[in-house]
Amino acid sequence: MNAHQQLMAVRRLTARYFLYIVCLMSGHDYLGEFEHIVILALLRLADRAYGVTVRQEIEVRTGREVSIGAIYATLGRLEMKGYVSSYLGDPTPERGGRSKRFFHVTAKGVAAMNRTHRALHSMTEGLRLARRYSQ
Amino acid sequence: MIEGAFAQAPRVAVWLIDLFTPYEQAESIPGDLLEEFTDLASKSGVASARRWYWRQSVRTISHLVATGFRVALWSVVCAVAVGVLLQWKGSAFPEKAVIAVLDFHRQPHVTPYYTWPQIQARLFWLTYGVLGAQSLMALFTGFVVAAVAKGQEMVATVTLSALIHKYDNVLFVTLCPPCYAGTWEGTNLPRRSPYNITLTRQEREELERRANKYTLPYFMVARAKMILFAQQGLSNDEIADRLSTRREIVSRWRKRFFKKRLAGLEDSERPGRPRVFPPRTGRAR
Numbered sequence: 001m002n003a004h005q006q007l008m009a010v011r012r013l014t015a016r017y018f019l020y021i022v023c024l025m026s027g028h029d030y031l032g033e034f035e036h037i038v039i040l041a042l043l044r045l046a047d048r049a050y051g052v053t054v055r056q057e058i059e060v061r062t063g064r065e066v067s068i069g070a071i072y073a074t075l076g077r078l079e080m081k082g083y084v085s086s087y088l089g090d091p092t093p094e095r096g097g098r099s100k101r102f103f104h105v106t107a108k109g110v111a112a113m114n115r116t117h118r119a120l121h122s123m124t125e126g127l128r129l130a131r132r133y134s135q
Numbered sequence: 136m137i138e139g140a141f142a143q144a145p146r147v148a149v150w151l152i153d154l155f156t157p158y159e160q161a162e163s164i165p166g167d168l169l170e171e172f173t174d175l176a177s178k179s180g181v182a183s184a185r186r187w188y189w190r191q192s193v194r195t196i197s198h199l200v201a202t203g204f205r206v207a208l209w210s211v212v213c214a215v216a217v218g219v220l221l222q223w224k225g226s227a228f229p230e231k232a233v234i235a236v237l238d239f240h241r242q243p244h245v246t247p248y249y250t251w252p253q254i255q256a257r258l259f260w261l262t263y264g265v266l267g268a269q270s271l272m273a274l275f276t277g278f279v280v281a282a283v284a285k286g287q288e289m290v291a292t293v294t295l296s297a298l299i300h301k302y303d304n305v306l307f308v309t310l311c312p313p314c315y316a317g318t319w320e321g322t323n324l325p326r327r328s329p330y331n332i333t334l335t336r337q338e339r340e341e342l343e344r345r346a347n348k349y350t351l352p353y354f355m356v357a358r359a360k361m362i363l364f365a366q367q368g369l370s371n372d373e374i375a376d377r378l379s380t381r382r383e384i385v386s387r388w389r390k391r392f393f394k395k396r397l398a399g400l401e402d403s404e405r406p407g408r409p410r411v412f413p414p415r416t417g418r419a420r
Contacts, residue, residue: 069195097329
């Protein structure tokens with residue numbers, strides 16, 4: 001590989017890298033299935049959403065037992081993307097003097113959720129799911 | 136309800152969770168688990184609550200390890216690489232060091248022979264000295280790995296000892312620091328007292344009366360002041376500073392007041408037979 005080819009390769013890589021950055025910044029990111037469920041749970045619980053309530057809400061509504069670790073892993077990911085923000089509450093005796101960490105959905109998170117909803121809606125439009133696939 | 140309030144979460148599971156939880160979540164994850172455990176224990180019995188706690192802990196730890204790898208992949212990889220390198224390059228070092236110390240005074244060409252006690256001493260130091268030096272080496276490796284993988288010590292050391300299981304003691308050594316880290320910066324301890332003091336109007340009046348009184352015994356005044364400060368939201372440390380006493384003492388009276396209210400501030404009964412007056416007669420002198 002001569003010097004010119006090397007330079008071209010580097011340029012191509014740089015261009016690809018910038019494309020990647022632009023893709024990231026444009027924010028057209030859809031939520032994963034569990035992320036979607038967690039954000040919906042946060043919206044349902046409004047200002048009393050912390051680990052315990054989120055876990056119980058999901059367990060009651062979907063009937064699947066999720067671990068607190070799964071919830072915090074997902075919330076951490078969502079927080080890194082800026083879809084969710086959190087603050088520490090007061091410590092209480094029944095938690096051994098530890099604080100609660102409350103979460104709420106940011107405007108960006110609501111936008112991402114709407115985007116995912118629209119995508120799902122347009123994909124299912126016209127399909128007669130109830131008749132064709134149930135039981 | 137009462138059964139649930141005194142239920143103890145499985146200690147080993149609590150300890151494991153504390154080990155794997157990163158610093159930022161040291162309050163939220165163990166707190167959430169404990170809160171739900173207490174709730175469950177009062178609703179459906181301690182045994183099933185303990186089973187639930189164990190199930191949750193195992194799954195939570197697997198998630199925490201996965202998250203550790205995802206969030207800090209490079210620092211974990213670097214830490215493991217440093218650990219492997221240290222053990223690979225440094226595993227001969229303890230023997231060499233011990234032999235160098237043993238031979239420090241011996242001049243090979245002047246004193247060529249050992250006497251029997253010398254041979255015994257030499258064998259003793261070769262076995263136990265090398266063993267000790269190897270443990271120190273493992274300790275050192277453990278600290279270096281933990282320092283490189285800042286915040287993800289557990290993930291890094293578990294991976295390292297899975298790679299070279301000869302050095303499982305590195306894992307053991309890094310299991311220790313979180314245990315006494317609590318005494319360094321209070322990582323495992325609740326940073327604020329769980330006993331929040333709120334006073335009724337009568338209690339506050341009584342305490343203020345005691346705190347402002349000149350003729351009460353000093354200990355009554357000090358205890359009353361402690362509770363009044365605690366009610367203002369000061370931490371135990373601050374109260375101890377203001378009253379020039381120790382945190383442990385403030386903590387004790389805060390807890391006793393929280394549990395028994397004003398009665399908790401009285402002295403508790405002393406052990407031993409109660410005094411009788413007048414003294415019995417007819418005692419041999």
